Amino acid sequence: PFEPPELRMTFKILKDNDFAPYWIELGKEIDHEIDKFRKEVEFFKRYTAIFYSQGHSSPAEKRFDSKKALFYAESRFTLQRIDKKISDYNLHCPFFRMGRPNMKIDDEIYKVISSVEKLIEELKQNPNKQ
Secondary structure, rough: OOOHHHHHHHHHHHHHHOOOOHHHHHHHHOOOOOOOOHHHHHHHHHHHHHOOOHHHHHHHHHHHHHHHHHHHHHHHHHHHHHHHHHHHHHOOOOOOHHHOOOHHHHHHHHHHHHHHHHHHHHHHHOOOOO
């Protein structure tokens, strides 16, 4: 009902053959990538909990700090990539009300960093907690 009359036939053919307009497929891809990113953050938090639950040496802690810094950098890159896809989605979406708000990358990365650092502080205070 919201599509232009000249595109109804095209959308019907696409729908009948399990295809969707680009912006719909892109929206699904964005949802999948956001889900995947959240799972990666949870995985890293579990890894952190395991690391701090066991005894570790100074070189191991340095390696962990390097791994943590790399994770933060990769997280920022992933969020930037998702944000670009959101911008692309908004450009292709024919209805402005269905657009998605762009990510505030600094805010999102701050949430990730603060949640990991908070977990580390809790584990340092109480090493038996996981």
